Amino acid sequence: MYTIDRITEVPSDLDVAFNKTINKFKKVATKLDLEPIKCDLLEKNYKKQIEFDGTKFLVTFNKYHIHGAVPVLNGWSVRARIDAGVHSENIIRSVVDVPERFRDNSTFCEHCNTNRKRKKLFLLEHVETGEWVRVGSSCLKQFVDIDEVDSIINNFENLIRFLDVDLNPEVNESYGKSFPEIINLKSFLAMVIHLTKQYGYMSGTKARELDCPSTGDDALYVLTNEHDSNKKIREEVLSNTGLIDQATAIIEYFKTIEPTSDYERVLSILAKDEFLIPRESNYAASMYITYQRIHEQQNASEQKVNEYLDLELKKRYSNMTLNLIKIITCESIYGYSYLHIFEDAEGRCVRWFGSKRLGEPGVYNNLSFTVKGFDEYKGVKQTTITRVSQK
Ligand SMILES: [Zn+2]
Numbered sequence: 001m002y003t004i005d006r007i008t009e010v011p012s013d014l015d016v017a018f019n020k021t022i023n024k025f026k027k028v029a030t031k032l033d034l035e036p037i038k039c040d041l042l043e044k045n046y047k048k049q050i051e052f053d054g055t056k057f058l059v060t061f062n063k064y065h066i067h068g069a070v071p072v073l074n075g076w077s078v079r080a081r082i083d084a085g086v087h088s089e090n091i092i093r094s095v096v097d098v099p100e101r102f103r104d105n106s107t108f109c110e111h112c113n114t115n116r117k118r119k120k121l122f123l124l125e126h127v128e129t130g131e132w133v134r135v136g137s138s139c140l141k142q143f144v145d146i147d148e149v150d151s152i153i154n155n156f157e158n159l160i161r162f163l164d165v166d167l168n169p170e171v172n173e174s175y176g177k178s179f180p181e182i183i184n185l186k187s188f189l190a191m192v193i194h195l196t197k198q199y200g201y202m203s204g205t206k207a208r209e210l211d212c213p214s215t216g217d218d219a220l221y222v223l224t225n226e227h228d229s230n231k232k233i234r235e236e237v238l239s240n241t242g243l244i245d246q247a248t249a250i251i252e253y254f255k256t257i258e259p260t261s262d263y264e265r266v267l268s269i270l271a272k273d274e275f276l277i278p279r280e281s282n283y284a285a286s287m288y289i290t291y292q293r294i295h296e297q298q299n300a301s302e303q304k305v306n307e308y309l310d311l312e313l314k315k316r317y318s319n320m321t322l323n324l325i326k327i328i329t330c331e332s333i334y335g336y337s338y339l340h341i342f343e344d345a346e347g348r349c350v351r352w353f354g355s356k357r358l359g360e361p362g363v364y365n366n367l368s369f370t371v372k373g374f375d376e377y378k379g380v381k382q383t384t385i386t387r388v389s390q391k
Contacts, residue, residue: 037068109136189247204282216285304347
């Protein structure tokens with residue numbers, strides 16, 4: 001009975017990582033002369049409605065049957081990993097039922113008989129006697145007396161992590177309060193918007209430069225940490241319909257984009273899956289900033305009128321108001337000349353090419369000029385003016 005025999009559902013975007021994990025684990029098993037673990041694909045790319053944080057969303061899964069031997073280390077078999085929370089209950093990650101006495105939230109190591117604070121412990125079962133023991137991760141090498149135990153355990157832990165990706169709430173509850181490896185994108189974005197409004201936006205790249213947490217890191221922390229203060233922010237944000245509506249709009253937008261870069265492809269996948277895993281937090285957070293930038297540009301261009309000025313050719317006008325957007329300086333053998341690009345109040349494009357430079361960009365409401373021509377450049381109707389002066 002020292003085997004794994006389990007049907008597991010893996011979100012399809014984790015499929016590559018899952019298969020890598022299985023293959024690495026097979027190698028470890030072979031080293032220890034164990035029958036390699038088998039992994040049969042039962043069902044591919046089916047959608048399932050999942051409820052998370054009280055929100056329902058569709059996730060694409062692949063279903064696998066995993067069966068084979070669990071590594072035995074000098075008679076001991078690793079049955080579970082315990083993640084000890086500093087402010088929360090222990091999380092027992094296991095593929096089998098563990099004895100009730102280990103659900104006591106303690107970090108007591110039965111190898112060194114001490115009860116100091118630990119982050120990670122293991123539950124081992126002796127394959128012959130059936131005896132169970134709890135050992136701190138730093139004592140494990142000594143306890144089983146195998147040098148390469150770290151590599152075996154690392155691979156086994158990765159496997160457990162995937163086997164734990166089971167979104168059935170009943171299963172999660174029976175293993176205590178589980179750290180959500182899968183985070184609802186809508187809740188996450190609502191948190192990102194809230195944090196950005198409070199503290200400004202910190203990208204993953206900038207955060208690495210400055211060695212501080214990114215907005216994505218912060219959002220993840222507040223959403224998953226069990227501190228009372230975080231619980232309170234979480235409740236506030238997730239019940240704020242304004243924030244949730246904004247998050248929904250962002251997700252809907254990225255669902256419909258035609259990706260033109262790898263970056264956009266990632267955002268599109270995240271939006272379609274409507275969830276993220278922790279290492280995708282900076283990508284997911286950037287959805288908000290990217291969305292805002294695109295929509296600011298769109299709003300600006302939507303307001304513009306693509307028409308010529310309603311003026312007569314070759315006629316001189318005075319007391320005209322134009323907004324100088326920018327000046328492009330051109331250098332030639334005759335010296336400098338300046339291309340001035342203006343807009344009128346409705347966004348009609350006006351250009352003036354002259355040897356004189358008007359001044360800094362901004363609104364000028366005392367201009368005199370003569371209309372020189374009407375032409376189109378890259379689909380934009382432009383009115384050209386000449387002999388421009390200020391009163
Ligand atoms: Zn110990």
